[in-house]
Amino acid sequence: MKKLFSLIFMFSFLFSCSILAQRKEKTKEINQNTAIAETPKLVVGIVVDQMRYDYLTRFWNEYGEGGFKRLVNEGFNCKNHHFNYAPTSTGPGHASVYTGTTPATHGIIGNEWYDKIADQDVYCASDSASNSVGxxxxAGKMSPHRMLTSTITDQLRLHTQMRGKTIAIALKDRGAVLPGGHTANAAYWFEGGENGLWISSSY
Structure with missing residues (x-):
């Protein structure tokens, strides 16, 4: 009888341990899935002109641990995004990446184009209503006013009820102004030539 009682006790104990282990594993899995859904404290968007996505995998062994590898391994990596449009100029490219749509929708159809309503050539980021800063x-009279849609940076600001900050920095004005979106806290770009200044706009 003692042997039977011992066997029943041992079986019950092992069964209980098994159930607890399964619950613990399930809780761990739920926590991992929840961690993915948590709001990040920092979002960094990087666009490298002329860099195809396959360069990440093609040159993977050439990258250091703290650069692209860290961004890919610890960040959110968009692997299958294609925007069907031409030409692939800087302005439309930045606008497409940050709005998630094509020039036909976001309105930045080139770096420069003829605006038939204004009856003049226009630059994708120019804005005579803005003032130069710095x-x-x-060169600072720029804004995203020609962009007809919001950007992911605009949506992040709206999501945080405008408490989040968006700061866009690029060498070219269009590389800062368009990704920064309509609600950017700041957009800075480099004014080359004789001035050699980091400048901004009042927009």
């Missing part, structure tokens, strides 16, 4: 030239 320079006396017109």
């Amino acid at each position: 320079t006396t030239s017109d």
Whole structure:
């Protein structure tokens, strides 16, 4: 009888341990899935002109641990995004990446184009209603007012009820202004030539 009782006790104990282990594993899995859904504290968007996605895998062994590898391994990696449009100029490219749509929808159809309503050639980021900041030239008269849609940066600001910050930095004005979106806290770009200044806009 003692042997039978011992066997029943041992079986019950092992069964209980098995159930607890399964619950613990399930809880761990739920926590991992929940961690993915948590709101990140920092979002960094990087666009490298002329860099195809396959360069990440093609040159993987050439990258250091703290650069692209860290971004891919610890960040969110968009692997299958294609935007069917041409030409692939800087302005439409940045606008497409940050709006998630094509020039026909977001309105940035080139770096420059003829605006038939205004009856003049226009630049994708130019805005005569904005003022230059950090320079006396017109190089700071820029804004995303020609972009007809919101960007992911705009949506992040809206999601945080405008408490989040969006700061866009690029060498080219269109590389800062368009990704920064309509609600950016700041957009900075480099004014080359004789000035050599980091400038901004009042928009």
